[in-house]
Every structure is written in structure tokens, then in C-alpha cells.
Amino acid sequence: MGRTYHIIKYLCLLVWTAFVVFPFLWALSTSFKDANAVTSGARYLPWVEFEPSVQGWTSLFASGSQGINIVTPFLNSASVTLLASIVSLGLGTLAAYGLSRYSYKVGFVKNSDITFFFISQRIMPPIVLAIPFFLMLKEIQALDTIFGLVIVYVALLLPIAVWVMTDFFASIPKELDEMAMIDGCTPIGAFFRVVLPNSTAGLVVAGMFCLIFGWNDFFFAFILTFTETQLLPVAIVSLNSSVTPWWSLSAFALISVTPLALIAIVVERFMSRGSLAGAFR
């Protein structure tokens, strides 16, 4: 029973792993192909089924007409995502703390309505927001700029941060903040000295969500930029023309997922060490 169970378990895991990893392996394989290898049927194994070429990778960093500039979109994406995530996490954490600890009532609007207002920003289809964002950025002359994108991304990521952190703060007993105030802290001091240091797990999760959503967004990066401030997802899609360089596109795609993969690995190690284990019982 035990042996059969283990065999079935690992077979299932193997199938699932293949399912998850296969697109990456295919992209990796394609990034080392040339035009001939790409267009002559499915081929997977370098040196066996096709002769590998590094043209896909070198073209990303080459200059001139053959070159595809990856550095600028990469830095643009990194700047916009990091800035927007930091601002969203900062504002979102403060908003979530307020919502979880204090009761607000203005007319018929209460805490639950405010929380729903934040979440509703993510319920709306992005196309509904696109035109207002476009007009607003145009008004402040921030179209096609990093600053403009950061503003829009903060509006998109803030609901995620508020949502995750409100839920997390609800799991921290409010007696902990009260105790900090009894022990001599101001309310804001209690937040920074006691609540925030005990919120690492929530901050990491919210930060991860912000980074993932910010990094992967294509729609707003496409609508609100033209030529000056191109982000990675748009740059990748722009490679798709009458003759698509699949080898460069694959290398480009692999580079674009690398930062998130690295962050996920670091966070997973961090979590498995128990650093984020629940501190309250």
C-alpha cells in the first residue's frame, strides 16, 4: 500500500512538473534555434535535432539595426514596478491598519464599504479605466513617462496591498497595539514599533502580489506609452511582426520572468526557514 501510494504520488508530481516546466523548456530550446530550426517542425534537443545558436540571446544586447534593446525596457519595467509597489505597499499598509483598527462612519459609508471600494478597483474591467487614465495623464503631461505609469500602477496595486494587509492585520490581536500604548507608545509608535515588525509575512505576500501584477501588466503599459517609455511586456509583443524572431522573443520572455522567479525562490526559502511562521497563538 505504502510503496504503491508513493509511486503514484511521484508519478503525479512528475506529470505536473512536466506540465509546468515544459513551456519554459520549450522557450529555452527555442531561444537557441535559428530561423531554419524554428520553421522545420517541432525540434527539442540541441545538437541532436538542431544546431544551437546564440543569436537569439546576443541580438538582445546588440546595437544597430539587428539589435533589440532589452536594457531600457527592463530598467523601465523595474523602475515602474518597484516604485509603484513600494508606494502601494506603504500607503496600503497604513490604510489597512486604519481600516482594521478604527471604525469610520461618514453617512452610510462604513469600514466595510471603504474596503469594498478598494477591492472594487480590481473588479472593474481595465478598459473602463483606460480612457480616464489616458485623459488624466495627458492633462498633467505624464503620458509616456515613468512618473505617469507609476501613478497609474499605484492606483492598480493599492487595492491589492489594502486587501492583503487588512486581512493580515485582522489576525494580529488588537491587544498587542493596546499593550504598546499602555507601555508608552503613541498610536503611530505602536504601529511602527510593534505591529509592523510582526507583519513581515503579510508585507512579503502583499509585496509579492504587487510585484507580480505590476511586472506582468501589459494593458496599461501598452495604452499609456508610445515610444519613450516602453515596458518589457510591450517590448516583447513589439517583436511580433511579419517575420517574428521567435529565438529572440523566447530569450526576451525568459529574461522577463527571471526576476520574479528569483524573488519567488528567495521568498520560498525565507518562508521555509519559518521566518514567516505565525507568531501569535
Add this chain to the structure above:
Amino acid sequence: MLSLKNISTTHRKRPLCNLSAELESGKIYTILGRTGAGKTELLRIVMGLDDIADGHLELDGQNLADRPVRLRQMSMVYQQFINYPHLTVVQNVAFPLRRQGFSRADAHDRAMAALALVGLAGFEHRMPPELSGGQQQRVAIARAIVKKARILLMDEPLANLDYKLREKLREEFPRLLAENADGIILYSTTEPAEAMQLGHEMIVMHEGCILAMGAPADIFENPATVEVAKLVSDPPVSICHGEIANGQLMLAGTALPEGAGLVLKGDGPIQVGIRPDALSIGGDMPAKVVLAEFSGSDTIVHLSLEFGAAVMLLEGIHEFKTDQSIQVSLDTSTLLLFSAEGKNITERRSNG
């Protein structure tokens, strides 16, 4: 002196109604009441964590209402083991001292002394989640007493501990609380024995109101109302309906023997309080066992008598079967008499 003057709150769960009390420095006040009686709410308004809807709260004649929590010179021990999970044990205890402006070294030394006092020397570099429940509560107690606060509030600090730990800490409390001997200590509990053992004075609360306040022995001997009598005794005093007719105390139509030393004035219906130790095995009163349970080295027997239900407390372990018929006797000298409205009307003849 901490003065509560006609304090009321609008708390959703348990509003407090018109509380008044004068609490003197150097005394331990135990607040006794069932869950939901308003004990925690009283402590929270004293601490400033909840708002007062009406009334005045003064410390040495100074209005406390507008003073922020951090400036109230108070400390608190919660029922839950509330410690700072990201700080070591010694950092936890030193935390309030650092906020008070003590240097790092001074705060550390004082924290170490407090930890030694609560029996946690050697645990100073552990993190709170690594400690047992009892040890975590000791850290919270050390942090509360190290401040030498004017007012120390303890909200059922033993409620979440197992029986043995509770007994042990309860025995240690007089020594630990002596650290705050000059201050006012408010200690809430649901256990009458704890309230009477620790308190110089006892405040009995029920449904958001103070029913009685005074020396524990006085309240126990002479409870003001039926509710107080029930609350200050564990097992609780059994209340049966009776009447006074022609100068005799009647229970279920049977006159109880004279000799109880009770003054029986005015005919009419009354409520009779029977202390658990007033009933004993043997005698001529038929009873049926409803339930028998062991509590430590005692046996608590729930009985069905002719005049109603009553609880009998027996020393030692006694085996009873459900529905077993037994004979019991009633010591009428300790009976409590209450009016039909529940007010204590017990009068005893003086021996002199």
C-alpha cells in the same frame, strides 16, 4: 485615590451602568463576576482603551478622561498571553522602561531583576512563542510590574492556564503584587476563591453594575442580594422559595426546626439561601441525587429536595448514583434569608 463617579458606557456587548467607587492606594481590589459581567470593560475604561459615555474618572483629583493611554501611569496584564513576539523575553520586559526614558543598560538590569522575581531567570534570550503558556504569562506580569505603575490592572490573568499552573501562580501573586504595593491593583476574576484570597477589598459585578463592594469576608458572610450570594460562593448558594408563617420558616410546607438563631419577622414569601456546606449526609430529609461530580478532593452533589434543587458539598470523594435516594440534614444556622425581591433580610439573634 482612583475615583469612579457615576460612570456609564455605551459598549455594545456590556454597557456599564452608573458605576461609583473610591479605590485607595496600597490596596488590591478584586473584581468578581461571571463572564460578561462588565469586569473587562471596567478595566478598559480605567485604562482609557474605551470611552466613558457619562460620569467622571479621577486619579488623585485629576480628570483622567482626556489623558492618553500612554500617559496614564498604568500597566495591564491581559487574559490572553500578550507579549511582543518579535522581541526577546528581556526586551519585552525592558520595552516599557525604554519608553519611559531609561537607558538601555538600566532598563536591561531592571528587566533582569523583574524576570528573576517571576522565576524566569535564564529565559531572557528566548522568544515568547518558545515559552509555555504559564511562562508567557509570567513575562507579561514581569512587564507589568517592572514599570511600578500607579495602577496595575489584571484581567483574569490566570484564566487561560491549566489548574496546576493557576494554583502555583495564585500562590505567588501576593509576593509579586507586593512590588506594586504603593499602587492600586485591580484584579478581575470569575473565581470566588481567587477573589477572596487576593483582595483586600472585593467588588462584585453583575450585568454591568457593581452589586457589592467591601471586605471579602463581610460580603461572603452577609451578601447584599441573592445575586451576590450566588456569585461569591463556589459551588454557588442554592436559592429555594419558602415563607415565614407565624414566626416559623417554612420550606415546601414543612416548618424548619427552631434553633437556627434567625430572627423571623413578618409573614410572607421569601427566598432562602442554602450554602453548599449546610447540607450533609444523614438525617431525616429525603433527597434524590441528580448529579455527583468531583472537584479536587471534594464531592459536589446536586440534589432534588422536597422544596427544590440544592447543591451539597462533601469533603472527600463519595460515590453516588444518579437518581439514588439518600437522606440529608440541613444546618439551618448558616441559612440566608432574602426578600421576594432578592434583598438580604437575614438577622441573627446575638448570643449576648
